Amino acid sequence: MSWEEALAAKAAHPGAVPVQGGTDVMVEINFDVRRPEALLDLNPVRELAEWDVAEDGRLRVGAGVTYTRLIEELGDRLPGLAQAARTVGSPQIRNRGTIGGNLGAASPAGDGHPPLLAAGAEIEVESAERGVRMIPAAEFFTGVKRNALRGDELIRAFWIAPASGPQYFSKIGTRNAMVIAVCSFAIALHPERRRVGTGLGSAAPTPRRATAAEEFLAAELDWERRRPLDPAVARRFGELVSAAASPIDDVRGTADYRRHALAVMARRTLTWAWNDYAPGRKVS
Numbered sequence: 001m002s003w004e005e006a007l008a009a010k011a012a013h014p015g016a017v018p019v020q021g022g023t024d025v026m027v028e029i030n031f032d033v034r035r036p037e038a039l040l041d042l043n044p045v046r047e048l049a050e051w052d053v054a055e056d057g058r059l060r061v062g063a064g065v066t067y068t069r070l071i072e073e074l075g076d077r078l079p080g081l082a083q084a085a086r087t088v089g090s091p092q093i094r095n096r097g098t099i100g101g102n103l104g105a106a107s108p109a110g111d112g113h114p115p116l117l118a119a120g121a122e123i124e125v126e127s128a129e130r131g132v133r134m135i136p137a138a139e140f141f142t143g144v145k146r147n148a149l150r151g152d153e154l155i156r157a158f159w160i161a162p163a164s165g166p167q168y169f170s171k172i173g174t175r176n177a178m179v180i181a182v183c184s185f186a187i188a189l190h191p192e193r194r195r196v197g198t199g200l201g202s203a204a205p206t207p208r209r210a211t212a213a214e215e216f217l218a219a220e221l222d223w224e225r226r227r228p229l230d231p232a233v234a235r236r237f238g239e240l241v242s243a244a245a246s247p248i249d250d251v252r253g254t255a256d257y258r259r260h261a262l263a264v265m266a267r268r269t270l271t272w273a274w275n276d277y278a279p280g281r282k283v284s
């Protein structure tokens with residue numbers, strides 16, 4: 001099946017549920033969470049499993065590229081996303097699961113989302129009738145497990161710039177593997193623009209950025225002389241990240257714990273990132 005045929009099928013059957021790796025869809029069907037009228041298997045669409053470098057230098061990564069391939073083939077260029085990918089499920093899940101499926105499911109806890117937000121990625125979606133739409137990651141998530149896709153649209157790819165500075169992802173779970181995040185955090189430093197990117201996971205109805213924290217930090221960091229990180233700046237950054245969250249109490253953790261953990265993860269990942277950017281001047 002070609003991409004055009006997939007788009008035509010989705011237009012003709014807007015209720016059809018797309019399946020890529022199936023690691024979310026099949027679980028929902030097995031547990032009777034949903035009974036789709038039809039499934040649209042995207043695995044035969046070869047374009048979705050490809051990635052390339054676009055004219056503007058960004059990577060265009062097909063929605064069907066698995067976590068395993070992302071780690072192996074793009075880990076050096078997308079270190080934040082690759083770090084997150086390494087925490088997803090198990091080798092079996094990473095061999096099947098995709099960022100496209102993560103975006104489709106749009107869980108507040110999806111591990112791919114914080115690094116996409118921190119990197120300022122864009123999601124390419126398409127419909128047979130209206131063509132391509134580019135949606136900034138920060139506008140893609142519209143509610144708990146809801147995204148900006150319309151009934152006749154499919155996710156084609158995500159566009160993301162190769163890292164221009166250090167990137168880190170941190171996730172808290174009740175164990176080290178096969179676990180949904182209690183909360184998570186991603187940071188990306190963009191030294192060429194003197195900007196900071198952030199992404200919070202499992203900390204609000206949708207994954208989101210901490211924009212006040214980004215702006216504060218971008219203004220405080222000594223990009224030029226790369227002086228060591230001021231602990232007071234790291235602390236304030238942590239507070240602002242925590243303040244950007246609107247977490248809930250649930251079986252995985254309390255809202256208070258999540259707020260606290262986000263501040264810790266923000267300070268910690270910032271310290272790692274700044275130590276990479278300003279080597280030889282490490283603070284711990």
Ligand SMILES: Cc1cc2nc3c(=O)[nH]c(=O)nc-3n(C[C@H](O)[C@H](O)[C@H](O)COP(=O)(O)OP(=O)(O)OC[C@H]3O[C@@H](n4cnc5c(N)ncnc54)[C@H](O)[C@@H]3O)c2cc1C
Pocket residue numbers: 017018019020021022023024025026027042063087088089090093096097098099100101102103104105109110111112149153154155156178179180181
């Ligand atoms: C045991 C287990 C452990 C897991 N651990 C983690 C974890 O640690 N972290 C994490 O984030 N997730 C985890 N997951 C959830 C899941 O693996 C991820 O969300 C994964 O990214 C889904 O990708 P997929 O290709 O399998 O998606 P699928 O199940 O095929 O699809 C998921 C959703 O996206 C839609 N979709 C897929 N492709 C497209 C497309 N091209 N256009 C439009 N819609 C599309 C589908 O219709 C569906 O709604 C786990 C799941 C299992 C079963």
